[in-house]
Every structure is written in structure tokens, then in C-alpha cells.
Amino acid sequence: MNFRFADLRSKRTADAALGAPLARKEPTVAAPLSAPPAPLYQSGRHDGTQDYLDLKVRLHQKLIEEINLSVLDRVDRGDLKHEIGGAVARLLADEDKPLNTQERERITDELVDELMGYGPLEPLLKDDSVNDILVNTPHQVYVERRGVLEETNVRFKDDAHLLRIIDRIVVRVGRRVDEGTPLVDARLPDGSRVNAVIPPIALDGPMLSIRKFSRIPYDLERLVEVGSMTKACADVLKGVVKCRLNLLISGGTGTGKTTLLNAVSRYIGEKERIVTIEDAAELQLQQRHVCRMETRPSNIEGRGEITQRELVKNALRMRPDRIIVGEVRGGEAFDMMQAMNTGHDGSITTVHANSPRDALSRLEQMVSMANLDIPTRAVRNQIASALDVVVQIKRFADGVRRIVSVQEITGMEGEVVTMQEIFRFKQDHIDTEGRVIGRFEPTGVRPHFYETFLANGLEAPELFASGAQGGRA
Ligand SMILES: Nc1ncnc2c1ncn2[C@@H]1O[C@H](COP(=O)(O)OP(=O)(O)OP(=O)(O)O)[C@@H](O)[C@H]1O
Ligand SMILES: [Mg+2]
Incomplete structure (x- = not known):
């Protein structure tokens, strides 16, 4: 002007x-x-x-x-x-x-x-x-x-x-x-x-x-370049998203949960209708067909609040193919799990937790917050059948964020949700310049979703090939 x-x-x-x-x-x-x-x-x-x-x-x-x-x-x-x-x-x-x-x-x-x-x-x-x-x-x-x-x-x-x-x-x-x-x-x-x-x-x-909003968004390739994961891990995550498995990204504060969610979201199909729900909109989905919603705090008179839970419930009436919740923090976990169990596959969310096991107990607490009447075993059952994969990220002393564990949820044994680790990062030592030295290593376990990958026409990622070596970080 x-x-x-x-x-x-x-x-x-x-x-x-x-x-x-x-x-x-x-x-x-x-x-x-x-x-x-x-x-x-x-x-x-x-x-x-x-x-x-x-x-x-x-x-x-x-x-x-x-x-x-x-x-x-x-x-x-x-x-x-x-x-x-x-x-x-x-x-x-x-x-x-x-x-x-x-x-x-x-x-x-x-x-x-x-x-x-x-x-x-x-x-x-x-x-x-x-x-x-x-x-x-x-x-x-x-x-x-x-x-x-x-x-x-x-x-x-x-x-x-x-x-x-x-x-x-x-x-x-x-x-x-x-x-x-x-x-x-x-x-x-x-x-x-x-x-x-x-x-x-x-x-x-x-x-x-x-x-700050990252001007150069991290994609999986860049996350591999900066040493956050190996290419094999990136391939697994791509496959998980393409095959519409339900994914939970877990990590402490500022560990890169939202960044990873953004990066993997690129592999959601162009034809799918995606509904996103966030407390503060940060997601940058590349697809055209995205419906974005954000919660609203109450006004000065204490009225007008719109919670994530209401938005998840509403999302179900919007004919979504995928529901993405930026971070589950409360009762919406219950509705998310229900959605995942009732045909809304391929949902992705993040949770603030320090290990995959911790992530599951956080979810359990959140589901119970919404519905105190369900017995613990039923809650766990719901979680076990809803979720497929949990990824754990951690920020190390050298400032690098790494994927420290990828776990597949396998079901229930008695009262406990069972998981198997597909691969992990193992820290060896810290070098003289303060860098963390370690290995990303496959555990050798062939996950159940391996069959799903094949059924969807995906090549079996290198990770599952016998004798695959873990990359160095
Ligand atoms: N793998 C990575 N390598 C380097 N920097 C990263 C990586 N992942 C994320 N970051 C940077 O770290 C910061 C935190 O990332 P992000 O917002 O994704 O974390 P978060 O776990 O979602 O945080 P919060 O708990 O606050 O929601 C961002 O500035 C992001 O650009
Ligand atoms: Mg975040």
C-alpha cells in the first residue's frame, strides 16, 4: 500500500x-x-x-x-x-x-x-x-x-x-x-x-x-539425514501409514512428536478425506482434502469452550477417512479409540509419554477420564485392539532427537497389553565432543504387519530382511 x-x-x-x-x-x-x-x-x-x-x-x-x-x-x-x-x-x-x-x-x-x-x-x-x-x-x-x-x-x-x-x-x-x-x-x-x-x-x-514454525518442514528423508532414524525405520513408518495402521507417536515435551506426525502424514493417500483436530493448529498436511479444526477456550464469562473431545465426536459425523488428533490429552482418547475400533483406520495421534509402555498407561488414564464405568481390562482391550504401532522419540543430551523404539501392539495377555519391539536405538557412549554414539538396530522380530505390507503390495522393507545391519548415529 x-x-x-x-x-x-x-x-x-x-x-x-x-x-x-x-x-x-x-x-x-x-x-x-x-x-x-x-x-x-x-x-x-x-x-x-x-x-x-x-x-x-x-x-x-x-x-x-x-x-x-x-x-x-x-x-x-x-x-x-x-x-x-x-x-x-x-x-x-x-x-x-x-x-x-x-x-x-x-x-x-x-x-x-x-x-x-x-x-x-x-x-x-x-x-x-x-x-x-x-x-x-x-x-x-x-x-x-x-x-x-x-x-x-x-x-x-x-x-x-x-x-x-x-x-x-x-x-x-x-x-x-x-x-x-x-x-x-x-x-x-x-x-x-x-x-x-x-x-x-x-x-x-x-x-x-x-x-517457531519450521520454514523447511522435516520430511522423513530429512529426519534420516539429521540422524533421527535410519532409512529402514522411515520405510517402516511410510508403510504403516500407507497401510492405514493406527499409529501413536509418543515422546516427552519438545521431542519432535508433531514434527514426526507431519512427516509421516505425507504418505496418506490423496483420495482420503482427513479431519485434523488440534489445540493449537500446527499440522501442515500436504493433501488437498483436509478439514482442520481447532479447540476454543472458554470466554471471559467461562462459556463457549469447545474441547478436543467434542471435536472428535463431531469429526465422526463428517465422514472422515482418517482422523488426526495433534495430541491426545484427555477424554477424547476414549472417542479416538472407539473410532479406531469402528473402521476409522489409519488414525494418527501423539501422546506425551516417556516410553511406549508409559504411553499406553497414559492412554488408559485418559480413556478412564472419559468413562469411569468401564473396567480396566475392558479399557486395555479397547486400546490393544485399536492401536497397531507405537513409536517413541527422545531428545538426547547432544540435542539430537532420535526414534528410540518402534513397537507393535500384539494383543492382550491376561490383564496386560502386549507389545513387541521391532527396532530400537541403543546408546553406546558419548564422545569427547558430547555427541551420542549408538546404533539403530532391528530386533530381528518380524512384525505381524509384515503380512499387511505385502498384502498392500508394498515391498518388504529392508529392515525385515535377514541380517540387516543397524545404522550408526
Ligand atoms: N528430528 C528432529 N531433529 C531436529 N529438530 C527437530 C526434530 N524434530 C523436531 N525438531 C524441532 O524441535 C522442535 C520441537 O518439535 P515438535 O513441535 O515436533 O515437538 P513436540 O514433541 O510436538 O513438542 P510439544 O511437546 O511441545 O508438542 C521444533 O522446533 C522442531 O523443528
Ligand atoms: Mg507437539
């Missing part, structure tokens, strides 16, 4: 004078977050002397006083940068502070980030090597790079500054965050998943966790 700085200029609106969040579409939301417009920060991009920081704060305040904040949402970043650059040059002349071209460029960029984007978070959002951004307090920001957490020198000015950025994120997806709703899930426009917790629940100031 074309505009001139003149369009941006206006007398400070009452809204801005109160210091309400910038670029807000709904000036009525989250009033308690109002903070004075004094948001500059020490960015991680340079060491910023106090002088430089003070200068930025002054320039930012002057810009806020001059411009019409309500048009910021509609302007193009390039245009804004051009105009802000001009204004910065003029303001610097008033300040009698000569900056070289590079410094002026930097300060302009940071001011644009402050006005339009996510302030100090911008450099981290643009940095593709960062997966997760974890803001613990305005003065403590961690990131995860290549599976390892590190502290950054990114700083927010104060709680109010951080709150303003959080507010800007959540308002854009039509949610709110304030003392009455201090926990909120949201999404950035690029699909990154955001969670914010603010006082009084957060004791030391607002907290923000961002799981």
Missing part, C-alpha cells in the same frame, strides 16, 4: 496517550495492560552503550508522538522503513547525534520492529537456526538452537514492554490476555505456536514461549 509519512502523522490519539498497545485493531481489549509508551530495549544485535539505548528510547517516543498508530497495521514494511528512516535522520539532526549509515540503518530497523512487529523478538524470529524462544522475564530470554538451550542477551525494557508485545500477538488472533485470562495460546501469522502466562499467575513477570 502506498502512503506517505504525512498519513502516518496525527495528533497523538487518546488511545496512544494512554499507551495502549500499538497497532491494535480493538482498542477495547485488555485495558489493564496499558503501559506508558516507552518501549526500547537492548537488542541482541549489538552491545548498545547506555547512550545508544537512551537515544533509541527518545527516538521511539518521538515517533510515537508523531504518528497515527492506527494505520500501522495497513502499511507495507518497506514503505514504513523508508519513511521512518527519513524521520530518524531529521530527529537525529535535532538531537545533534551523528550516526553513521550502518548505525542509522540499524536503529531504523529496530524502530520498525518496535512499531510494527514483535520488538526485541524480531531478530530471533528471523533467525532460522532458532526453534524455540523462551522469554522468562523481560530480562531473561533463552532460545533453543540445534536441540540445545542457550541464554541470549535480548532484553525487554520492562514488564510493560513485554506485555505490550504479548498483547499485540494475542489480539491479532482475536484472543485476550489480562488478569482475568492470564494464560493464553496464540499463533503468529507464520504459524508459530505461542503461549503466554502473565501475572498474577506468572510470579516474576510475563512469560512467553514460542515454538
